[in-house]
Amino acid sequence: MSTRKSLHLATALIAVSGLALTACSSGTTPSETTQSGSQSAAGSSNAPAQDGDRLLGIVSITATDSNNARVIAGATEAAEAAGWKVEVVDAQGNADTANAAIRNFVSKEADAVFDLVFPVTSLGAGLQATQDAGIPVATWGGGLGDGVVMTTGDGAPFAEPATQALIDDMGGKGSVLALTYRTGQVCRDREGVFDEMLKEYPDITVTKSEVNIPGFLQDGARHATAWLAAHPEGSENLAIWGCWEDPTLGAISALQQQGRTDVLTYGINGSSAAIKAVQDGTLTATVYEDGKGEGAKMFEVVQDAIEAGDSWEQQTIDVPGILVTADNVESFLEDHPEALQ
Template sequence: MSLTKSLRMAVAALAVGALSLTACSQGTPTDSSSPQPAAGGSSSSAGGGQQGGQLLGIVSITATDSNNARVIAGATEAAEAAGWKVEVVDAQGNADTANAAIRNFVSKKAGAIFDLVFPVSSLGAGLQAAKDAKIPVATWGGGLGDGVVMTTGDGGPFAEPATQAMLDELGDSGSVLALTYRGGQVCRDREAVFDEMLADHPDIKITKSEVTIPGFLQDGARHATAWLAAHPAGSEKLAIWGCWEDPTLGAISALQQQGRDDVLTYGINGSSTAIKAVQDGTLTATVYEDGKGEGAKMFEVVQEAIQAGDSWEQQTLDVPGVLVTADTVDDFLKEHPEALQ
């Protein structure tokens, strides 16, 4: 199978999975009228309006992204094992939708609410409603704020290995297309790390293009097509960097349409599609993140916060990323076979 056909099949699979997940996230809300006590729950002031909290509300910036889906899966599995019900809202990158979803979960007297990626600075109304109702909120990459009991540190640190790998290949000069997204805290933090690391390499020219949610695959291809027109093959060392790998996968489709194999490509999150792209040589490197494990850990920590009540102190859960390249992918998959699922 050619590299072009392999990537097209991978991107098509990603799109089909996205549509399926979106359909699931927009289903009929779970009936929470009959509370079920949660394992380890309590009636402390951090536990919301119900004994122990039987509903976990998850608000995702895009439930169609593979790593968001992994976090949702991990949190759902852990919550359901503890006797909780779970509802997911795909806010599709819209902070107003996210705020409305949080307020809706407050009205349902949820036991806890998870925010995936939206910066706490864009969720003022929702977070205030949750705080007033004494419902704990946890964020995945959204940062800490008033009423937030924990967050994950998967933003900036995950950008370091991918960016360093790119710099090791480029050396002191070249041109980079950086595909950014400023609507989410994770990508903001990763872009800040990218900027800091590239500041020490003034001869590397940077073009930044922001993608949208939804539409990141198409945007990646569109931005790459325009950038490639100004950067012909053989002109200099070239690379495309994405604050997560899906926009980069979109850019790779543009590379293949133009028969360009001279551009290095980098992403972050380590979706199954990205790992397969590293295997077939179309993606230079990605950084794997165990999103499912993070989702389960978030629920565990929130239960601890509920039990602790007012004595709880905010936490940041640090999860290391793993750089995956053509040289390391086989050994990586022996250790993490779940990465291809």
């Protein structure tokens, strides 16, 4: 299966030291917008700046999500260690806000911009502005595009182990509620893997419900409540899959309210809340992602791109995940104690 092979084709796991969870935030929400554009921004046209004058602008699809927070923490620590300043804008799932934030960072003469999760296809206005200013952009799961020097390919590979675990645990038959989010490229890619893998199991019926940002916990609970009404206990094998685990955690609250223990639950990202839920048995499995390491690596690669200038070639960094279940959660935590932070 091509999707099963994708994880094994991923490059080696990025190894970085443990990073403290810190984040800065901007005090205002910018509101400017422009047009879309083309070409690499690795060769910055900005005048050379001393490290203490350099600014990294981070635009997050939701800064309150634990894995977004980990990426922000990793990038922030790495940037501040290099003498850069960091500002973060929480776009709260709104692409217009993200574009305006990027434009605002351009007006502040930022030296680099990070996009967390928004697909580059929704950031034409902001990316045109960074290109015009010669500011390099890196995306976390947003894909490559004109003016983007690197991206992490953490969308599709992370979905594979969680989806395979679901298929195996269900014995290839039953009903699944899939909680999706199509505004973010990461979830789009993960949903694509889920769909491709489930094609081979016609005896598994899938119902899809899309969640919102903000509101994903509440949406997860609401969609699960409606789905459970049509899938009574003992009717068949049942499972809930989330393109990341927070909607699944919301669904778990609905399961607990109804006293339902017959539904398997799956997520992706490996937040501290998810790891604890695996420990207490309410979450069947999650896939851990080293978000802090990815954030630090993004900053390292952007520095390399700035130094290389026009000779820089776009990069995609693929990072394999770790499936965490009741069977291995304690040994996993021995190796990754930071996962509970």
